[in-house]
Amino acid sequence: MKHKTLLLALLLLPFAALAQAPGCPSLEAGPSPTFTTGDTTICSPTNLTLTANVLNVGHTNTYTVSSIPYAPPFPFTAGIAIPSNVDDEYLGIINLPFAFCFFGQSYNQCVVGTNGIITFDLTEANSPSGYQVPASLPSSALWMNAIFAWHDINFNPNIGGGGCGNLRYGVLGSYPCRTFVLNFDHVCHYDCPGLQTTMQIVLYEGTNVIEFYILNKPTCYTFNNGNCVLGIQNANASMAFWPPGRNTGNWTAANEAWRFKPNGAPAYTVSWFNNSTLVGYNPQETVFISQPDTFIAIASYEFCDGSQYICRDTVKVFVNTQDVEISTSDSVLCLGESTTLTASGADLYVWSDGSTSPSTTIFPIASGYYSVTGTYMGACTSTDSIYITVNPTPIVQIVANPPQICSGDSTQLEAIGAQDYVWAQLPDSVGLVMVAPAATTTYSVTGTDVHGCTGTAETIVTVNEIPNIQLYASPADGCEDLNVQFSANVNPAAAFYNWSFSDGTTSTQPMPSKVFTNPGKYDATLGVISIHGCENIKSEMGIVDVYALPVSNFTADTSWVTMDNPVVTFTDLSSLAATYYWDFSDFTSSSNYSSEANPAHSFSKAGDYIVWQTVYSDHGCSDKSYTIIHVELNIAFYIPNAFSPYNEDGLNDVFKPSGIGIGLDESTYTMHIFDRWGKLVFKSADIEDGWDGKVNGSKSAPGVYSYRIEVKYGDGLWHVFNGRVIILE
Numbered sequence: 001m002k003h004k005t006l007l008l009a010l011l012l013l014p015f016a017a018l019a020q021a022p023g024c025p026s027l028e029a030g031p032s033p034t035f036t037t038g039d040t041t042i043c044s045p046t047n048l049t050l051t052a053n054v055l056n057v058g059h060t061n062t063y064t065v066s067s068i069p070y071a072p073p074f075p076f077t078a079g080i081a082i083p084s085n086v087d088d089e090y091l092g093i094i095n096l097p098f099a100f101c102f103f104g105q106s107y108n109q110c111v112v113g114t115n116g117i118i119t120f121d122l123t124e125a126n127s128p129s130g131y132q133v134p135a136s137l138p139s140s141a142l143w144m145n146a147i148f149a150w151h152d153i154n155f156n157p158n159i160g161g162g163g164c165g166n167l168r169y170g171v172l173g174s175y176p177c178r179t180f181v182l183n184f185d186h187v188c189h190y191d192c193p194g195l196q197t198t199m200q201i202v203l204y205e206g207t208n209v210i211e212f213y214i215l216n217k218p219t220c221y222t223f224n225n226g227n228c229v230l231g232i233q234n235a236n237a238s239m240a241f242w243p244p245g246r247n248t249g250n251w252t253a254a255n256e257a258w259r260f261k262p263n264g265a266p267a268y269t270v271s272w273f274n275n276s277t278l279v280g281y282n283p284q285e286t287v288f289i290s291q292p293d294t295f296i297a298i299a300s301y302e303f304c305d306g307s308q309y310i311c312r313d314t315v316k317v318f319v320n321t322q323d324v325e326i327s328t329s330d331s332v333l334c335l336g337e338s339t340t341l342t343a344s345g346a347d348l349y350v351w352s353d354g355s356t357s358p359s360t361t362i363f364p365i366a367s368g369y370y371s372v373t374g375t376y377m378g379a380c381t382s383t384d385s386i387y388i389t390v391n392p393t394p395i396v397q398i399v400a401n402p403p404q405i406c407s408g409d410s411t412q413l414e415a416i417g418a419q420d421y422v423w424a425q426l427p428d429s430v431g432l433v434m435v436a437p438a439a440t441t442t443y444s445v446t447g448t449d450v451h452g453c454t455g456t457a458e459t460i461v462t463v464n465e466i467p468n469i470q471l472y473a474s475p476a477d478g479c480e481d482l483n484v485q486f487s488a489n490v491n492p493a494a495a496f497y498n499w500s501f502s503d504g505t506t507s508t509q510p511m512p513s514k515v516f517t518n519p520g521k522y523d524a525t526l527g528v529i530s531i532h533g534c535e536n537i538k539s540e541m542g543i544v545d546v547y548a549l550p551v552s553n554f555t556a557d558t559s560w561v562t563m564d565n566p567v568v569t570f571t572d573l574s575s576l577a578a579t580y581y582w583d584f585s586d587f588t589s590s591s592n593y594s595s596e597a598n599p600a601h602s603f604s605k606a607g608d609y610i611v612w613q614t615v616y617s618d619h620g621c622s623d624k625s626y627t628i629i630h631v632e633l634n635i636a637f638y639i640p641n642a643f644s645p646y647n648e649d650g651l652n653d654v655f656k657p658s659g660i661g662i663g664l665d666e667s668t669y670t671m672h673i674f675d676r677w678g679k680l681v682f683k684s685a686d687i688e689d690g691w692d693g694k695v696n697g698s699k700s701a702p703g704v705y706s707y708r709i710e711v712k713y714g715d716g717l718w719h720v721f722n723g724r725v726i727i728l729e
Contacts, residue, residue: 021073023202023209023259024177025268027311028053029297039316043380045290050315052270052283052297057207059264060101060304063232063241070257072200072213076185079168082114087156087163087190088131089114090124097171098178098205101262101304102145103234112169112182115153118201119146121235131190133227136248138240145235147210147260151217151228152190153197160190160223165197176301176309178205192220206301206309207267210260217253226250232260268301293317322346324374324382331386334453335393338363346374346382364390394418396447398459406464406534410436418447418455439463464532467492471524471538477545479621482516484544486524494528501525519548550576550617552625562632563661563714566603570611574623577615584629585609606633606714633714635661639707642726645693646702655707655725656690661714668712673705673725681705693727702727 029052031040042048082091090113099106107120113129121144131152135141143150154163165187173179180203189195198215212230219226227250231242243258245251272279273296279285287295299311324345333339342359343349351360352371362370371385396417405411415421415431422429424444435443444458470489475482486499488510499507502523505514516522525539553573561568572580582594582601589604603609609631614624637659643652655673662669673682673691681700682691693700709721 021173021177021179021202021204022068022071023055023179023204023207023211023261024173025206025299025301025309025311026053026055027270027297027299027313029295029313029315031315031317039318041318041320041377041379042289043319043377043382044321045288045319047286048289048317049284049286050272050279050295050297052272052299052313054268054270054283054299054311055207055209056266057209057268057301058262058266059104060208060262061104061264062239062262063260064263065241065243066259066261067243068211068257068259070213070255072215072257073179073202073211074172074181074183074200076183076198076200076215077166077168078172079170079181079183081166081168082155085156085158086114087154087159088129088152090117090119090127090129093122093125094169094180096180098175099303099305100180100203100205101208102147102232103239105235106304110180112167113148114155114167116150116184116197116199116201117143117146117148118180118182118203119143121145132224133229133248137229137231137242138233138237140237142229142233142237142248144233144237147201147203147232149199149201149212149214149217149228149230151197152220152224153184153187154190154193155187160188160193162188162193163190164188164193173205176206179203189218189220189223191223192218195220206303208262208304212258214253214256216255219250219252221250230258268299271298271300272296273298289317289319292319318377320377320380322374322376322380322382324349324372324384326370326372326384326386328386328388332389332391333364334391334451335365336363339388341370341372341386343372343374343384346376348375349373350375362388364388366390391449391451391453393453394447394449394455396421396445396455396457398443398445398457400459400461403459404462404464404532405436406532407438407466408436410434411461413443413459413461415445415447415457417457418449420448422446435461437461437463462532464530464534465492466534467494467528467530467536469526469528469536469538471526471540471543473524473540473543476543477547477619479547479617479619480517480519480549482544482546483513484516485511485513487511488526488528488538490528490530492530492532492534495531495533496529498527499524500527516544516546519546521545547617547619547621548576549621550574550578550615550623552577552613552615552623554613554625554627556611556627556629558629559627560630560632561603562634563606564634566631567600568603568611568629569600570598570613572597572613574613574615576617576621578618579616581614581616583612583614585611603629603631606631633661635659635713635715637662637711637713637719637721639709639721639723640725641723642728643693644728646699646727646729654690654692656684657687657709657711657721662687662711665712669710671707671709673707675700675705676703678706687711700727702729 090111093109096108099108111119111125154160156163166185168183172181182201184199186196195218197217200213202211229248230246233240270283271281272285295315297313301309328339328341330339338361340361350373367390369385369387373381373383375381394417399414401412413433421431440463442460446456448454467490472487474485497510521542522544523541524543527537529535555571557569584592584601586592586603609629610626612626616622639657643655645653669687671684681695704724704726712718
């Protein structure tokens with residue numbers, strides 16, 4: 001249970017008046033639509049809307065709640081400080097020097113509580129206030145007929161973990177806008193002394209506006225669940241108002257402010273007077289001003305005690321007219337020229353190009369109006385304009401005929417587009433000139449038209465080089481028939497070619513080819529037209545040398561030989577031959593090639609051979625011819641039908657076949673001999689290896705034996721012989 005201390009009734013002490021606070025009755029009058037307070041100046045007779053800005057409050061039967069800028073109208077240290085030994089208490093009754101209306105009732109006394117409350121229920125004075133927040137607005141379980149930012153805060157340093165801070169209250173300001181202010185300055189939260197609240201509650205005289213200014217309101221969750229509530233509630237809990245998010249709950253706030261403004265039927269009236277003549281009762285009235293005049297705005301606030309407070313503001317309207325003029329030294333220009341415009345007759349100037357000095361230099365690109373608006377007497381304006389004529393720059397051109405020439409030629413230049421001309425590179429002052437530059441040159445001319453405006457032009461006369469020609473032949477020499485590719489290095493490049501040759505032929509190809517069929521030296525001439533149209537011609541004497549061909553010819557002493565004597569002798573009959581190359585087509589022979597003039601060759605085997613003779617001249621020219629040599633293979637094969645290996649006469653002792661042109665290579669001969677019972681008694685793979693009649697070293701019995709011989713002839717054909725042979729005694 002918290003400690004309770006009974007307080008005696010406290011008397012309200014007076015305070016010095018401060019600047020007018022934002023919830024006071026107020027009136028500011030001035031012209032619209034751009035509202036300014038005080039006097040105004042118009043520059044010509046016109047309709048003028050007068051506006052009276054007032055704090056538009058109503059009767060207190062209902063309220064609106066709005067967020068306002070955080071700007072406390074009074075310091076948190078202002079007011080009377082209560083003793084620090086209290087907690088959860090209502091203080092004594094406080095007398096108010098003005099009537100304050102709340103939910104339709106007028107009060108001149110109130111009671112404040114230590115937990116952030118002002119109540120008009122005087123029965124609560126000097127009683128415990130409690131500390132819980134048991135419900136949400138509206139609710140009879142909460143404080144009725146009261147204004148509060150209720151949460152459990154503690155001034156008493158001896159309880160709740162140690163209280164701190166100050167509660168101050170007082171009446172600040174002066175009639176007609178006195179205020180009752182309740183300040184909580186760095187007050188500790190109960191059970192959370194490290195958390196402190198600083199806030200201000202303001203009640204306004206006359207307007208009955210209520211404002212809350214919260215510098216800081218943290219949340220202590222360890223006691224009362226951190227609950228708090230900000231709002232107002234009527235005497236029977238049937239009506240309550242609170243800001244969004246500020247009904248009962250454990251919320252925090254910092255640097256925020258709220259205004260509760262009465263929103264019943266308007267509690268004020270506005271009237272406008274022209275001197276003593278009534279203009280109207282609207283906050284905005286439109287009047288026609290033709291001469292200086294004075295208007296008075298009056299706002300009448302009805303206080304809840306039945307008294308009234310009158311706010312008054314005066315607006316004086318002045319009428320002033322003045323002319324602004326533009327002067328210039330030159331209003332007719334050539335394109336690209338400038339002129340200075342000078343304005344007079346006002347205090348401030350704004351030109352149509354945005355500049356703001358009395359004089360402005362312009363560079364117009366077309367004829368047109370330029371205007372300035374001058375401001376005088378603070379708000380009056382006058383406008384003047386001037387027409388500036390801009391003559392176009394003459395379009396000067398140079399026509400070169402032709403614009404490109406070859407070195408050594410001339411061209412005609414003609415200037416057009418103006419009346420008079422001056423050439424930069426020439427002494428002439430006429431429009432038509434002849435020039436013959438040695439190199440590419442830029443010519444420029446300045447032309448002046450009838451308005452004195454000038455224009456310039458330039459042109460480039462291109463001088464193209466005479467093409468340089470180098471002739472080439474590939475190959476430059478060779479044997480007849482010689483195919484030659486001609487080419488040329490032409491700089492600058494050629495667009496047209498005209499070749500002519502000493503044999504009477506011509507070509508227009510860049511790289512012609514031609515065949516020279518007769519020996520001798522030949523000349524070439526090339527005429528070209530370059531890509532720029534420049535011509536040149538070049539001749540090259542003896543550019544091609546064609547050599548005569550040698551003539552190959554020979555004879556052979558025979559064109560038909562046999563393998564018995566396969567040698568052929570060849571005799572050279574060529575002309576212009578310097579060296580020889582013979583190919584006998586006898587590729588198995590190691591002497592198949594010869595460089596002799598009259599060679600002889602022995603052919604290695606039977607067949608037909610193409611013999612080639614190739615001859616070369618001193619310049620490497622060649623010719624060849626051939627002949628065919630036939631080599632005949634003689635073939636004969638003989639098999640004896642008997643032999644006598646045992647009579648010791650030295651004759652017919654071995655059985656073997658014989659012949660010519662047979663069994664010439666390995667694996668081209670086999671012989672098998674069988675006795676009368678078919679048993680193999682002898683075999684041989686060499687035609688020179690015969691049978692001596694013995695089997696395993698023993699003499700065979702005389703009689704008849706069978707043989708089988710397989711042999712390959714020199715013509716490549718295999719032959720098989722089966723027969724009988726007799727061993728004689």
